[in-house]
Amino acid sequence: MPKKRLVLTFPSRLVDQPITYFLIKDHNLMVNILRANVTPKEEGRLVIEISGKKNDIESGMTHLNEIGVNVKPLTKDVRWYKERCTQCGACTSICPTEAFFVNREDMSVSFKKEKCIACELCIPVCPYRAVEVLF
Amino acid sequence: MAKTIAEINEKIKKGKAVVVTAEEINDIVREKGEKKAASEIDVVTTGTFGPMCSSSAYLNLGHSKPRIKIGGGRAYLNDVPVYTGIAAVDVYIGATAMPDDDPRNAVFPGAFRYGGGHVIEELVAGKDIRFSATSYGTDCYPKKSIETYINIKNINEAVLFNPRNSYQNYNVAVNLSDRIIYTYMGTLQPNLGNANYCSAGQLSPLLNDPYYRTIGIGTRIFLGGGVGYVAWNGTQHNPCVSRTKNGVPRVPAGTIAVIGNLKQMNPSLLRGTTLTGYGATLSVGIGIPIPILTEEILRFTTVKDEDIFTQVVDYSDAYPQGKPDTLGEVNYAQLRSGKITVQGKEIKTASLSSYVKAREIAETLKNWIKKGDFLLSEHVADLPSIESEITFKPMPSKSVKKV
Ligand code: SF4
């Protein structure tokens, strides 16, 4: 079953709407909330993983766009600036999903974007400012 | 058969020196045995790259027209304050200096995005740096303030001078408390959430010459991508600590002070560094060649990660309170595996220093020597070693009279 990680940004007028509920009930999608930042009267931000049939995902996305939710794939958000990275590994013990990991044979550090849930724990940990989250 | 540095240099000049890194030497010795390896190998190269807070540079900026006496005044490079208590147009910039208006830890944890280390990196990268100074004016130095841009290419001198670098071994930092802490050893998660270490282990210079037999004052080294020298022992040099059979200290021990022309260095090996909640600093790349003069010197260079032990220290209490307690001993093979066990709990390890860059530095230095671009120097004086009776002193605690 296809899976997608998405960042949903929605205006304050939609903050009290049960957005994930619609996705589940009307579009048969499984929704796993990875991060939520929803404050009343402010713009809301949800990081979710959805899985379901391809056309259900599409109709769900269309619905979100129609009600004014901005949908972006999650992987676009965290950027690893490889040229600034010194391969120290400081980020690897803190990353909960092992998106950052050490290849033990040569101690080099790699970043698997698709594993990243944009929790941002690595951002203040990197001594060389080699990771950034872009909203 | 013992060799001399002069003999090794003759071979280097002819392009005939046999040079290997401190990683490669282990396979060679396993294959050939110590005796044969000691006679065949001329130089073993080491390397390290990590945050080294006791780093700095001094610059001579040349004289403005009319002249200004910056000495005794105040001066800034990209808003980072520099020390002006030397001469008229010499300034000294330290890696941990922060702009006057940086909030530091007032907004906790402080971000420390830009400090002295970052200025040094940008200077080496050839960027223009904004210089501003105010002073009091004299008959011979009438100007009282100045604002301009300086560039490493057109100032008289730019010298990297680091009073303490290249620590021989270092603690592993953990956090026993129930809150996250921000330290110079990085961010430490509560309840033994992670463990941070900071040494290149078997590649690290002073761990390959544990008693400082060949590394001494005047030793020519790889420094920040260029050539530098060991100037003195580093501050807090503490050779008389507990050591294993092979001479390797089990706790932080020796250090070196290093110096070199900043103009020939490389910004990728002098990196401005940010330790969230702690401060700004500079990460420095250092490589030291070890001439294989005797079999014993060779044996020291064959030290492996599993033979190098270090202490696990709680940075939520033991370290800040200056208590000597440790939570046990681990070796660098365990640290590099990604997991260690502390108090029965398996915890993830990570390094603040880069093993990849340490290896690159040892490789680069090896290639310089092989090509004849880098000659070894005879050191002119020894670093204090285990006979020195040096003891590590705390700051005296005396009540200060209020006047
Ligand atoms: S944002 Fe979180 S999940 Fe992504 S790489 Fe950083 S620590 Fe790992």
Ligand code: SF4
């Ligand atoms: S902490 Fe930063 S510099 Fe170190 S490996 Fe991770 S991304 Fe690279």
